[in-house]
Amino acid sequence: MKLNAIFLSTIVLAGCQPQPKNEQHRHTVCQSLIEGYLKMTNQQDYKMEQRTDDETSTISHYQYKRNSSNEVVMVNSVYSKLYFSCRQQQKSYFLAQHSSEGQTTPVLEVHFPSNAYVNFRERF
Numbered sequence: 001m002k003l004n005a006i007f008l009s010t011i012v013l014a015g016c017q018p019q020p021k022n023e024q025h026r027h028t029v030c031q032s033l034i035e036g037y038l039k040m041t042n043q044q045d046y047k048m049e050q051r052t053d054d055e056t057s058t059i060s061h062y063q064y065k066r067n068s069s070n071e072v073v074m075v076n077s078v079y080s081k082l083y084f085s086c087r088q089q090q091k092s093y094f095l096a097q098h099s100s101e102g103q104t105t106p107v108l109e110v111h112f113p114s115n116a117y118v119n120f121r122e123r124f
Contacts, residue, residue: 023053026060031062034084047067051063058089060086063082063084081100091114092112095107
């Protein structure tokens with residue numbers, strides 16, 4: 001029984017490969033940008049539900065779902081899910097929101113100056 005548990009744990013842990021540091025950093029920045037945007041637009045009752053990455057580029061897609069709490073929350077959006085994409089290009093990040101009809105709306109661009117970007121990366 002213990003041998004089976006150890007074997008199963010080994011298989012599970014082998015599948016959990018850590019992300020490269022650059023990729024982790026990109027996801028941290030993208031999630032922060034999205035959650036900051038949601039807070040700024042008074043939509044903080046959304047939480048990330050799913051993230052998918054394009055294999056061939058530095059674009060990540062994020063799906064946020066409205067919390068199903070019983071609290072009454074004043075919200076501008078009537079959607080139960082929100083869709084975002086975040087793209088990193090050198091020292092810049094581009095955030096866009098996607099509608100269920102397929103429309104893309106640019107939301108935010110962040111450009112880090114050379115020295116500030118290096119200092120920022122070293123802190124995280």
